[in-house]
Amino acid sequence: MRKILILLVLALFSCENGLDVKPKMQIDTDDVFSNKENIYAALIGCYDALQLQHYYGRNLIIAGDMASDNSMATGTKIEYYSLDDNSLLSDNILVEGIWLDIYTAINRVNYMIFELSSVEFLSPSELQDYLGQLKFLRALHYFNLVRLYGGLPLKTMPTVTDGAENYLPRSSEELVYEQIISDLEFAAVSIINMEPQKATQDAAVSLLASVYLTLANYEKALTYASQILETAPGLEENYAELFSNSVEPSSEIIFYIPFSANDKNRMAEYHLPNQLGGRYENSPTQKLVDLIEPSDERKNLIASLYTTSTGLKMYYTTKYSNLTSGSDKVIVLRKAELYLIRAEANYWLDSIANQQLILDDINLVRNRANLSSIDLLNLTGSLINCIDNEKQIEFAFEGKRWFDLIRTNNAIGTVATVTEEYQMLFPIPLSEIVANPLIETEDQNEGY
Numbered sequence: 001m002r003k004i005l006i007l008l009v010l011a012l013f014s015c016e017n018g019l020d021v022k023p024k025m026q027i028d029t030d031d032v033f034s035n036k037e038n039i040y041a042a043l044i045g046c047y048d049a050l051q052l053q054h055y056y057g058r059n060l061i062i063a064g065d066m067a068s069d070n071s072m073a074t075g076t077k078i079e080y081y082s083l084d085d086n087s088l089l090s091d092n093i094l095v096e097g098i099w100l101d102i103y104t105a106i107n108r109v110n111y112m113i114f115e116l117s118s119v120e121f122l123s124p125s126e127l128q129d130y131l132g133q134l135k136f137l138r139a140l141h142y143f144n145l146v147r148l149y150g151g152l153p154l155k156t157m158p159t160v161t162d163g164a165e166n167y168l169p170r171s172s173e174e175l176v177y178e179q180i181i182s183d184l185e186f187a188a189v190s191i192i193n194m195e196p197q198k199a200t201q202d203a204a205v206s207l208l209a210s211v212y213l214t215l216a217n218y219e220k221a222l223t224y225a226s227q228i229l230e231t232a233p234g235l236e237e238n239y240a241e242l243f244s245n246s247v248e249p250s251s252e253i254i255f256y257i258p259f260s261a262n263d264k265n266r267m268a269e270y271h272l273p274n275q276l277g278g279r280y281e282n283s284p285t286q287k288l289v290d291l292i293e294p295s296d297e298r299k300n301l302i303a304s305l306y307t308t309s310t311g312l313k314m315y316y317t318t319k320y321s322n323l324t325s326g327s328d329k330v331i332v333l334r335k336a337e338l339y340l341i342r343a344e345a346n347y348w349l350d351s352i353a354n355q356q357l358i359l360d361d362i363n364l365v366r367n368r369a370n371l372s373s374i375d376l377l378n379l380t381g382s383l384i385n386c387i388d389n390e391k392q393i394e395f396a397f398e399g400k401r402w403f404d405l406i407r408t409n410n411a412i413g414t415v416a417t418v419t420e421e422y423q424m425l426f427p428i429p430l431s432e433i434v435a436n437p438l439i440e441t442e443d444q445n446e447g448y
Contacts, residue, residue, distance in 0.1 A: 049105035050257045054097030056330045057265045064399030069415050075281030086417040090430040099429045109138045111158040132190030135183035136199035146176045150425045169438040184208045203255040206333045222345035225338040243319045254333040264326025273314045284315045297370040302396045317397040422447025
């Protein structure tokens with residue numbers, strides 16, 4: 001009987017299997033999809049893939065800041081220094097690990113979508129809910145991959161054998177985005193779930209706003225961001241509460257990944273100084289520290305100051321602080337981002353006619369941080385620069401800065417170590433080129 005990968009099964013990645021996923025343990029499809037309880041457990045297995053160490057469990061988030069001007073490598077891991085220097089090689093453990101973990105997550109989703117097509121005991125609404133959540137996850141996975149690596153193998157069917165049919169060439173970025181949008185549009189009308197630790201309709205709509213902003217489709221970015229903000233406006237009153245250990249997450253959070261003492265991450269360990277029990281692998285740059293105004297209530301969370309006995313100043317983030325339990329949640333989508341997406345979309349659509357709308361959205365974020373409102377009389381620089389600065393500070397150490405810089409073509413000139421166009425993409429992993437007969441050396445991203 002054919003076996004499949006479900007639940008908490010990790011992939012083995014080698015030169016022989018490339019994108020193929022071989023499970024450490026196997027479960028008969030007849031058993032997994034024989035009742036609702038097992039199907040739900042399989043769905044949770046798809047969410048658990050988000051927690052993998054090279055994904056939202058740690059390295060995707062660190063990469064999103066360390067490749068940018070937000071943070072720098074200050075620990076012992078050599079691969080982080082290559083990331084910080086933007087001098088990645090195709091065999092860097094981060095390059096390979098992020099690729100592998102996300103494709104592992106995609107394969108779990110594809111398995112479940114494929115098998116659900118033959119399940120007959122779910123009601124139509126239950127089936128649509130499951131499929132909607134799964135397609136949201138697949139869209140999120142591909143959105144992260146395409147922004148990091150560019151065009152890539154677009155797998156929408158599960159890997160179930162070691163055959164040649166599992167290998168695919170690189171698809172264009174345009175085709176990958178078409179799949180992302182198709183999946184999100186389905187999710188936005190199909191999901192019933194309303195718990196923010198799993199996919200919701202609001203999460204799908206919010207991700208569509210981010211996707212369309214990335215594609216410079218500002219009208220649709222504005223439409224989708226406004227759809228959420230007009231229905232449920234407002235931010236969490238206390239910025240620090242977003243990152244607290246409250247059982248109930250803030251209503252500002254649209255989608256997050258929970259962790260616990262039994263299912264932990266190492267975010268706090270990698271960010272806290274050695275003197276506080278951490279590894280101090282990733283810390284704020286002085287540029288980021290200097291950008292934050294003294295009265296900004298976000299400053300202590302983004303750049304807390306520890307002074308050693310010798311007078312050495314060490315800045316560190318406390319957005320992740322649960323060193324012992326490793327239970328810090330990782331936030332993927334929240335409303336503050338939608339306000340700034342809407343502000344940017346309005347700017348590019350008509351920066352003059354929309355000035356007050358833009359200022360209103362920027363000031364909502366600033367005021368929450370105990371900062372005074374800005375207007376055209378006290379504005380330093382342009383409105384778009386103001387939006388960029390607010391995004392940089394508001395989401396520091398949430399893994400978003402690098403994506404904003406490459407989306408706006410501002411990496412060159414902003415990040416000292418980015419001097420060439422090719423550096424705005426990661427290289428395709430060497431192990432994938434070796435394993436996949438449909439991706440040759442000449443298919444590697446330019447410059448690598």
